[in-house]
Amino acid sequence: MHEFIQTADDVIALTISNEVSSADLEAVMARLESRLERHGQVHVFIEARALDGVALSGLGTHLARAMPLLGHLRKFGRVAVVADQAWVRAGTRLESALLPFVTYRVFEPAQREAALGWVKNG
Numbered sequence: 001m002h003e004f005i006q007t008a009d010d011v012i013a014l015t016i017s018n019e020v021s022s023a024d025l026e027a028v029m030a031r032l033e034s035r036l037e038r039h040g041q042v043h044v045f046i047e048a049r050a051l052d053g054v055a056l057s058g059l060g061t062h063l064a065r066a067m068p069l070l071g072h073l074r075k076f077g078r079v080a081v082v083a084d085q086a087w088v089r090a091g092t093r094l095e096s097a098l099l100p101f102v103t104y105r106v107f108e109p110a111q112r113e114a115a116l117g118w119v120k121n122g
Contacts, residue, residue: 002027005045010035011120013045020051022058029065036069041077045119047112048083073101078122080115082107 002024005013012031016024035042079102081092089106096104107115 004031005116007045007116007120010039010041011043011045013116013119015047015049016051017049018052020054022055022062025054025058025062029062032069036072036075039075041075043077043119044079045116046079046081047109047115048081048085048088049109051083051085051088073099076102078119079104080107080119081105082109082112082115084109 001016001018002020003015004027005015007013012028012035014028032042076099079096081088081104083089083092083106089108092104092106096102096106105115105118
């Protein structure tokens with residue numbers, strides 16, 4: 001399940017929880033693509049709560065859709081991930097190492113407001 005958080009147009013902010021469905025991935029990809037078209041740089045805030053996993057139905061389609069984004073890595077600015085699960089924080093650190101052009105920071109739930117402020121204001 002996902003819920004977008006109102007913020008500036010060059011920031012994508014959302015909370016995800018439980019199982020991430022194909023519809024959730026579709027909504028996030030649509031928002032990301034539209035923001036990348038309009039802005040030279042996009043910042044991302046993700047708050048992950050009690051993730052159970054990602055639905056496998058349609059995952060291949062979403063991965064294929066996401067592949068062209070690799071050519072736009074320099075358009076990603078600050079990425080903050082707030083997670084209540086250690087495995088999500090560890091996965092984010094791994095992703096950060098694999099994507100050196102993107103500035104990632106990982107936060108625990110008590111640091112949520114600091115994380116959102118960092119994404120919005122640098």
